[in-house]
Amino acid sequence: MFKALDENKNEISIEKAAGTEKYFCPVCHGALVVKAKKSETITAHFAHKSRKECDTFSHDMSEWHKAWQNKFPLKNQEVPLPFENPCHRADVLAYGYVIEFQHSPLSAEEFDERNKFYTSIGKKVIWVFDVNEKYNSKCFSKVEPEYIFDGYRYENGEQKNNWIIKEYRVATAFHAIFGSPDACDSNGIEYLYDCNDKFSSKKTYEWKWKRPLKTFIHYNPAVDKNVTVFLEFYPGKLEKVIWCDDEIDSDVASYIAEDLHGNGEKYDATSQALYLEYRDAIAQRSCFKAFSATEYSVSDFLLEIKNKFL
Template structure:
């Protein structure tokens, strides 16, 4: 974790420090080595949130786009089980940054628990994901709406789309660079993707502005017309 309570204040890890978990009140030790980002770890036990994954620099860089008060916000489910959101805004929007492999049923559980959630996926973890993504886009012609190239692809075309394309939530694929590949809508087998700057994404979340969403307008004789909403 990035924060522990030290004298009742949320504090980042420093060498030799000891603190208390803000979620479960267990004792925590600062881990400040050279191979991993400095973090807090529970003393003599696993993390109190079994959904938690080890934090990488990728996680930390994303969290740094938002104010610290929104980071690592704990909540309990109906059974009293603790879960800690990567980012949670005052209006209840949760952003989860996922680097490691995750089972589909766990994704559904987390999504149902948080409700209003956006997933950001590290697209660099598997080298084949970027290759598949670029190959897929090269085989499709984008349509331009409001100055943005929107690609219509199919849910089985890449491994990432198979894993995340049917979730029914906004999903961002982070392949590095300045942009996210946003998946915001679906219709049957079709999925709609477009690039959106990471800085604008963070600004929209911070200001409470709606993200761009590809949605369906009224059907025409040839099928559905798409439009981009802000």
């Protein structure tokens, strides 16, 4: 952990800790020791003197993780929840969100367990996963959108063409902003999306992912409304996942699409319940080999958390 209590129960960050002082765990109040303070290879942290971790959830100890936590005030970092047994440390608790930062591998079982625990006590969960290395290794490739002609519109008496995105995905609700594909480069296509009407539009793309993490096999952003996943492709660039593919038979997928969207309906509470029924019936597994995500800067990410837009 990167935060402890001193003998006067003041919160102390690892950066300000001195090896000669006494420190205690905010969760179990057991004695802590300062570790790796002078190491060039291991991130400095607090550890239980008894060597027995009181939180059954694993916790990342990387510099990347600490840098993200430090974007929030110390009082919001490593907050014990729900202040009774069982108790776990949220990486960050701010504005009603539990925010978890993940650099090291995480099993699907623990991902699901953490989400279940935090949502059961009334918290929404935001995850930020470090996929910098995978992005740099060309594991992600952007899918260029295909357009079909959709009639005409008039602006200031001038006739212009309408274009819409050809592919309409199950469990999403994209609406293309009108515009000629000739006038937009591959990095400039914008969508309106229903997940967050506080911001009028953001750049949204579909991606292919070679060898995706198995962490997300039970996660579907269109259904799991209280859990949001961001992928950090490189420092300063985040992608909010808003749709992912399903590992289900293509015929079954077409039936779901027809039932949910046959009448051009939005993905509302009724269709969400229907989708969950299908999931249970066919033991659906999410597949992040294909997913859609919306671009965020770090400042946008922090602003939406502060304004409770996520």
